[in-house]
Amino acid sequence: MKRIGIIGVGEIGRAIVTGLRHGGDTAPEVYLSPRGARTAAELAERYEDVRVCGDNQEVVDRSDLVILALRRRDWREAVAGLRVPADRIVVNVIPGVGTEELRHALGTDAPITHAIPLPPVRERGSVTVVYPSHPEADAFFERLGGALPVADEAALNIMSALTSTLTSHYAFLSTLTAWAAGHGIPAEDADRFVRGVFQGVGRSLGDESSSLERLAADHETPGGSNERIRTTWFDQANSAALRGALDGLLADLGTGPESDTGTEPETGPGTGRR
Incomplete structure (x- = not known):
């Protein structure tokens, strides 16, 4: 996977970028959305081949694998109008938002997998739960500490609840x-x-x-x-x-008030979809 895009650059986005460069090995190009502008700018300044895009569509256009690391209350606004080609891989990191709900909002035939990366991926020290399993997404999280595919969305929600402790x-x-x-x-x-x-x-x-x-x-x-x-x-x-x-x-989960499994409030310029 040569090009990674992240829409919603909060704590989890930061941890993923840091984890990809942990140990000093060769890392993929990373394209960041203007959401979480301060964090995105810090990462782009710190790491080579990390760039901040002008808007969310540019992130999708430049990336092979697109990670949606948005807060639950913000995600619909952030993805509204996005065009996601079928040859992209979408990783849903939005707490409580199911795969089919996201697919309907995006209107895409691209493969979508739901994942629960945690902050320790910054040191490749935490396994990431994924559903459904996808070879490219699984390989991506194996690099960050391990992938743990589960049987269905119900199992993923159980794991998500555990992270809330x-x-x-x-x-x-x-x-x-x-x-x-x-x-x-x-x-x-x-x-x-x-x-x-x-x-x-x-x-x-x-x-x-x-x-x-x-x-x-x-x-x-x-x-x-x-x-x-x-x-x-x-x-x-x-x-x-x-x-x-x-x-x-x-x-x-999936029906109640917003939850938070590690996404960070996005402040500063670029917090809304542009």
């Missing part, structure tokens, strides 16, 4: 540091310590030979302090509440 994880860590600070630990020391602890835990996830249950057991002594917090705080009621929140989100 990311900021809850950061809020959990923030609560830990605030608790320690409330007990007299300097905030910067608490922050540094908590980051170190959970960076180590994150690295242990790279051992795919151990299940998540096994990893939890390996970090827990029967009757110890880890078991105490897990059983008194993350009890059955807490677990049920989390499952219920995920079930509610899953029911809303």
Whole structure:
């Protein structure tokens, strides 16, 4: 794939461009839309063969594979009037917008695949869920950390719901540091310590030979302090509440209010389709 286009240059767009150049190997040409003008300009200045186009149609015209990384509330305006030839490959990264809905809006016979890239693709450190599988799209995301094709759009929505727990994880860590600070630990020391602890835990996830249950057991002594917090705080009621929140989100995907799986608000000149 020699030419990549990205319409909607927020956090995910930035991560994709960065990931393509991670490690210094040869990267494809990248054409960016004027949406997210500040980020697009920064990337074009930083990387060779990354260019900002005058409008979204130019992105499509110059690209072999076109990534739509738009916010749900903005996507119809952004794609209105676009002409997408059948020989392009469209990657839909818009949360909660199904393939057929997008195809109808674009009026194209081009292959469309839905994908859920996450910010760690900037370091090729995250697998990307895709549906339906397409050889070119799969190969593209393999380069960014791996492609994980799923069976249908329902499975993709389940995976999308899982990504919506990311900021809850950061809020959990923030609560830990605030608790320690409330007990007299300097905030910067608490922050540094908590980051170190959970960076180590994150690295242990790279051992795919151990299940998540096994990893939890390996970090827990029967009757110890880890078991105490897990059983008194993350009890059955807490677990049920989390499952219920995920079930509610899953029911809303595609029909409910806008969601966000990593796209970034697009500010500055060029935020609307031009």
